[in-house]
Amino acid sequence: MLASSLSLLLAAAAAAADLSAWRWRQDFPVTGGAQTVVALDGPVYDGAKEDLSDLRVFGPGGEEIPYALEADVSRIxxxxxxxxxxxxxxxxxxxxxxxxxxxxxxxxxxxxxxxxxxxxxxxxxxxxxxxxxxxxxxxxxxxxxxxxxxxxxxxxxxxxxxxxxxxxxxxxxxxxxxxxxxxxxxxxxxxxxxxxPGMELMTTFTTAKSSSATSEIRDLDFGYDKTPVHRVAFSVSTPEFKRRVVVSVPGPDGTWRSVGESVIYRYASGRFSGSNLVASFPEVRARRLRVEVFHYDDRPLAVKSITAFGYVRRLCLKDPKPDAYVLRYGNPAAAAPRYDLAALSAYLDKSAAAESKLGERREDSAYRAPSRPWNEEHPWALRAALAAALLGLAAIVLRQWRSIAL
The missing domain is CATH 2.60.120.260 (Galactose-binding domain-like)
Structure with a gap:
């Protein structure tokens, strides 16, 4: 009996220790049904690993819940x-x-x-x-x-x-x-x-506008790091035009690097009438996006608005019990989980799946920041040891010098 109780206590302690490595949590409700899907949002992209391998779902009793991560992207x-x-x-x-x-x-x-x-x-x-x-x-x-x-x-x-x-x-x-x-x-x-076609989500952002001698520049800030985006759409009042568009993201050194080019245009001539007001590019994960529209020697375009779109990532739960659930993330050392549901998900009918929405992000009370190396925690100790070594070396040199002088 004592051994059994001790084992349970040790297991509970291990579980608590495991949870201490996950920094962030977002709660979400489940109303029941065969499947429930939960779309990821900006705070998750910002706080999780780039590949989302540190996502974990926990049920009302604290048990880990299997999920399938679905990236609903366009494909041909x-x-x-x-x-x-x-x-x-x-x-x-x-x-x-x-x-x-x-x-x-x-x-x-x-x-x-x-x-x-x-x-x-x-x-x-x-x-x-x-x-x-x-x-x-x-x-x-x-x-x-x-x-x-x-x-x-x-x-x-x-x-x-x-x-x-x-x-x-x-x-x-x-x-x-x-x-x-x-x-x-x-x-x-x-x-x-x-x-x-994939499932898209319109991404909100703030805009900072600037210009050069040949272009107009709009810097979009999505508010969260690693936000997925793959196209921008323009609303333009200029009747006819053809303009080059370059889309860029900040590189590691802070300079802008191009991720795609496109041409937007609108024509209404006798031989051809048509338009393209979308600039598409390979999906990027970034907080900031630069959209540069070149007018060269023409007047700048009368751009009324720009809209950005990214593909949706969703968590799919199978046969979840109605209750409150928790999504935890923010553990850089976590490896991707392996659930049977990841392979089974493609065969599930999700047409009637219940949709849930993540609540606000907050730091988990169980989280414990990883301790830094001892020398970083006590930088004074290293400096004191170096000073002591220098003093000892100086004493030895002084003693040798005196013996030579005598």
Missing amino acids: EDARVPARILNLVRLPDGATRFELDLGEHPAPHSYLFLDISPENRNYRAAVTLEAAHPDGGWAVLKDGINILDFSQDFHLRYSELYYPESDFRRLRVTLREKDGAPMKVDGAWVRRHAHR
């Missing part, structure tokens, strides 16, 4: 499907038509890229995509889409289209140029190309 699934061009002809009305043979039992496909000859410039061509029906005849897969080339002040070419995922063997493409000019097709590629 892409695979080429072999295709052969057949029966390339020009129709009586001037349209260009050809067929694509994808072979027996083709893989699913949903994307068509057309390699239009560089000889064709400044065009807008309507595309009709059809599939050979097994029972005969042609069924429309996509209609009313345009491919285009704009080659004046700047060059823009768009010659691809998406269509519903299919496994038809034969496709037929018809191109009708607006002005009736013949379209020269050098090739075509069919792919399974699926873009899975």
